[in-house]
């Protein structure tokens with residue numbers, strides 16, 4: 001049997017599989033299909049300080065090999081989350097990676113403080129900082145598109161949380177140089193990186209000749225973005241190998257539907273894998289991908305999952 005255990009900046013997990021934020025709500029629906037405590041960790045939907053109703057409808061559009069969503073970070077706010085969903089996640093034994101965001105850098109800090117003061121905080125194994133949202137204090141520019149804004153948020157969240165809780169910065173590939181943003185986040189104290197969020201995209205309804213989702217633009221996810229995720233993970237991992245960025249674990253996400261898909265992200269440098277859109281048409285995708293990934297690694301002669309992380313960087317000559 002292959003050893004699938006991972007240690008992500010001190011976050012010790014039995015296996016590297018987790019749902020992508022926002023794609024499995026806060027666990028109750030998936031738990032009807034399998035025990036979510038079997039996942040490496042459970043990543044929650046991004047939570048902000050206050051309740052948010054999200055964008056107008058329609059909020060989804062199909063695209064070739066993917067989908068567009070324009071949900072707009074709908075949610076109940078941090079206090080409701082910590083009193084309800086987090087308590088439930090703890091009751092079923094899930095290891096919780098909480099995704100947080102804010103409209104300003106200060107709000108990210110407030111959410112981190114409220115989380116750390118909550119009674120079920122001992123179920124939290126890490127925090128994922130979703131910086132792919134607009135900075136109200138900076139003309140609505142997405143935090144993740146600016147190294148300074150990204151670093152400010154990461155430094156603030158790092159400062160507000162206890163040291164034993166690793167902080168993962170979730171990056172967007174909608175930037176000119178993702179290595180620059182990754183570097184700013186790691187220098188600011190990120191213990192790990194999650195890559196990638198959805199890509200900004202748009203669909204036009206050709207009957208009505210208007211944007212298909214009410215928010216006009218939306219985030220593209222699914223297999224269509226997998227090659228972008230592989231490229232982004234590769235570039236950041238390469239910078240770590242070169243010594244340009246301190247080496248921290250990368251959680252890979254983007255278009256994973258099968259064990260082979262996951263293996264691409266792992267070989268590029270991901271130490272864990274999140275599955276998002278695939279869960280919508282196969283609620284058991286996470287369990288299936290875990291088995292398929294383990295089988296693929298075993299077939300290739302690996303004894304440990306961790307031995308395959310970034311392996312493609314050592315095989316460049318063979319690729320030519």
Ligand SMILES: Cc1cc2nc3c(=O)[nH]c(=O)nc-3n(C[C@H](O)[C@H](O)[C@H](O)COP(=O)(O)O)c2cc1C
Nearest residue numbers: 020021022046069130196197221222254255276277
């Ligand atoms: C419906 C939907 C909602 C999402 N909500 C969030 C969210 O709340 N926070 C976040 O960081 N990412 C969110 N994402 C992005 C996913 O976590 C993930 O980064 C992206 O979908 C790429 O993975 P996939 O191709 O496996 O879906 C959402 C994606 C979808 C499709």
